[in-house]
Amino acid sequence: xxxxxxxxxxxxxxxxxxxxxxxxxxxxxxxxxxxxxxxxxxxxxxxxxxxxxxxxxxxxxxxxxxxxxxxxxxxxxxxxxxxxxxxxxxxxxxxxxxxxxxxxxxxxxxxxxxxxxxxxxxxxxxxxxxxxxxxxxxxxxxxxxxxxxxxxxxxxxxxxxxxxxxxxxxxxxxxxxxxxxxxxxxxxxxxxxxxxxxxxxxxxxxxxxxxxxxxxxxxxxxxxxxxxxxxxxxxxxxxxxxxxxxxxxxxxxxxxxxxxxxxxxxxxxxxxxxxxxxxxxxxxxxxxxxxxxxxxxxx
Amino acid sequence: xxxxxxxxxxxxxxxxxxxxxxxxxxxxxxxxxxxxxxxxxxxxxxxxxxxxxxxxxxxxxxxxxxxxxxxxxxxxxxxxxxxxxxxxxxxxxxxxxxxxxxxxxxxxxxxxxxxxxxxxxxxxxxxxxxxxxxxxxxxxxxxxxxxxxxxxxxxxxxxxxxxxxxxxxxxxxxxxxxxxxxxxxxxxxxxxxxxxxxxxxxxxxxxxxxxxxxxxxxxxxxxxxxxxxxxxxxxxxxxxxxxxxxxxxxxxxxxxxxxxxxxxxxxxxxxxxxxx
Numbered sequence: 001x002x003x004x005x006x007x008x009x010x011x012x013x014x015x016x017x018x019x020x021x022x023x024x025x026x027x028x029x030x031x032x033x034x035x036x037x038x039x040x041x042x043x044x045x046x047x048x049x050x051x052x053x054x055x056x057x058x059x060x061x062x063x064x065x066x067x068x069x070x071x072x073x074x075x076x077x078x079x080x081x082x083x084x085x086x087x088x089x090x091x092x093x094x095x096x097x098x099x100x101x102x103x104x105x106x107x108x109x110x111x112x113x114x115x116x117x118x119x120x121x122x123x124x125x126x127x128x129x130x131x132x133x134x135x136x137x138x139x140x141x142x143x144x145x146x147x148x149x150x151x152x153x154x155x156x157x158x159x160x161x162x163x164x165x166x167x168x169x170x171x172x173x174x175x176x177x178x179x180x181x182x183x184x185x186x187x188x189x190x191x192x193x194x195x196x197x198x199x200x201x202x203x204x205x206x207x208x209x210x211x212x213x214x215x216x217x218x219x220x221x222x223x224x225x226x227x228x229x230x231x232x233x234x235x236x237x238x239x240x241x242x243x244x245x246x247x248x249x250x251x252x253x254x255x256x257x258x259x260x261x262x263x264x265x266x267x268x269x270x271x272x273x274x275x276x277x278x279x280x281x282x283x284x285x286x287x288x289x290x291x292x293x294x295x296x297x298x299x
Numbered sequence: 300x301x302x303x304x305x306x307x308x309x310x311x312x313x314x315x316x317x318x319x320x321x322x323x324x325x326x327x328x329x330x331x332x333x334x335x336x337x338x339x340x341x342x343x344x345x346x347x348x349x350x351x352x353x354x355x356x357x358x359x360x361x362x363x364x365x366x367x368x369x370x371x372x373x374x375x376x377x378x379x380x381x382x383x384x385x386x387x388x389x390x391x392x393x394x395x396x397x398x399x400x401x402x403x404x405x406x407x408x409x410x411x412x413x414x415x416x417x418x419x420x421x422x423x424x425x426x427x428x429x430x431x432x433x434x435x436x437x438x439x440x441x442x443x444x445x446x447x448x449x450x451x452x453x454x455x456x457x458x459x460x461x462x463x464x465x466x467x468x469x470x471x472x473x474x475x476x477x478x479x480x481x482x483x484x485x486x487x488x489x490x491x492x493x494x495x496x497x498x499x500x501x502x503x504x505x506x507x508x509x510x511x512x513x514x515x516x517x518x519x520x521x522x523x524x525x526x527x528x529x530x531x532x533x534x535x536x537x538x539x540x541x542x543x544x545x546x547x548x549x550x551x552x553x554x555x556x557x558x559x560x561x562x563x564x565x566x567x568x569x570x571x572x573x574x575x
Binding site for chain 1: 306310313319320321324330339385391392396397408425426444475503507510522529530536543553554555561566
């Protein structure tokens with residue numbers, strides 16, 4: 001037991017301990033992962049008998065030409081560009097403010113975090129009521145009469161508002177953890193060198209927060225690409241007026257669950273996956289270059 | 300003077316933000332206590348003259364919410380316990396047992412964390428329908444009984460426990476199984492509670508999967524039942540808001556009671572992310 005050499009007996013015992021996790025993971029993660037890549041190439045497929053009669057790239061060709069899919073890609077990109085920077089900047093700002101106060105700090109944190117524990121579907125229904133054109137709270141507060149949910153020009157904005165509102169709390173907690181990890185000695189040294197508050201912020205706080213910022217940004221990009229629950233609840237099971245809120249995930253859901261075109265849906269899932277991989281890769285690459293610059297300046 | 304001014308600005312901005320955060324919750328409660336026609340009155344009132352407490356019982360009986368609630372509790376409870384069980388065993392294996400291919404297997408599992416779960420939706424649906432599990436509790440529970448994230452968080456916690464206690468326990472004649480459940484698990488209860496709460500939040504609020512694998516009212520969970528109720532409620536916003544309160548409030552109570560564990564859990568999750 002104490003010697004570090006694996007034996008046949010110890011390996012069998014370990015497998016027995018691992019079996020519950022491995023069986024579920026293989027059945028519901030590894031196999032479907034392979035299967036969904038394969039399925040995206042099925043061109044003649046009978047779901048009831050699970051028979052594949054032909055394979056090829058026709059599903060991807062279909063997506064390449066399908067105007068709905070183009071719209072879904074466009075909407076998703078606009079949505080991601082609308083949500084991610086806003087969420088990251090706002091949550092950083094709020095975290096910085098929370099970090100500078102003592103009195104009521106945990107009270108504020110509790111409030112900002114509330115949306116994270118709240119069912120997305122449930123709170124999106126509340127937002128649906130707030131966005132109501134004639135009797136909604138938002139138009140009453142703003143003094144306008146915008147048809148947030150039925151006007152294709154505004155419905156994506158409405159979705160972005162809900163998603164930013166919901167995403168803040170989680171990222172604030174992460175930023176606060178990052179701020180807590182900054183050694184106070186850096187600030188003391190900066191003050192001794194006569195750095196102003198702004199210089200301390202740009203030369204100590206921001207570089208030290210770089211790793212957590214990468215994490216938050218990437219995480220936020222990935223979850224924004226997969227947005228679904230909010231759309232379903234906000235537009236009562238539709239993809240917004242004139243498909244104005246049709247995202248890639250919603251497209252997948254429609255092809256799969258509503259239209260039963262499994263291979264096309266699987267192909268759109270693969271495209272979504274490739275998008276996520278490329279964009280997270282780019283984000284990592286950018287931040288890595290950027291942080292090298294910052295680290296270089298610091299030393 | 301500037302110090303005072305700075306604090307006024309700080310607290311002012313934070314209060315404004317907090318009001319924006321609270322607004323939907325407050326509006327949900329105010330609407331749920333009004334009559335169906337009163338909510339359409341312009342200008343809006345934040346302090347309705349008569350409170351319609353009956354809306355809650357009306358909404359509760361307008362759809363099988365008792366059933367939805369039971370389903371949500373059952374699914375959340377079994378999923379969380381099952382996931383802890385599989386993850387505790389695996390985390391123990393990766394930290395305390397020696398076997399061939401340990402590193403490779405662990406690295407492979409960690410890589411799986413990057414796969415978006417939605418990609419697995421269609422094949423999993425096909426698997427479940429071939430097992431004739433669609434519209435059963437098994438479909439709602441079994442695919443979620445393993446979580447690599449939970450396993451990884453527990454592995455870090457087990458790894459941090461002093462190894463000498465393990466050797467001492469083994470020398471005193473305790474089996475691996477006894478050491479795991481009588482010493483290691485109680486010693487790691489903070490992390491276990493944190494990951495359990497994160498899982499409770501995820502299960503309770505999960506929507507797309509239960510939407511797809513259930514067809515009947517008998518098996519719907521609260522979020523899915525709520526969206527199907529929206530078509531029945533129509534423009535009766537007070538009833539609809541009362542129903543959303545059923546979904547939201549149980550977790551709000553849990554959150555306010557166990558807040559420090561949730562924050563600890565998320566901070567741990569971020570440590571996971573930055574170590575990747």
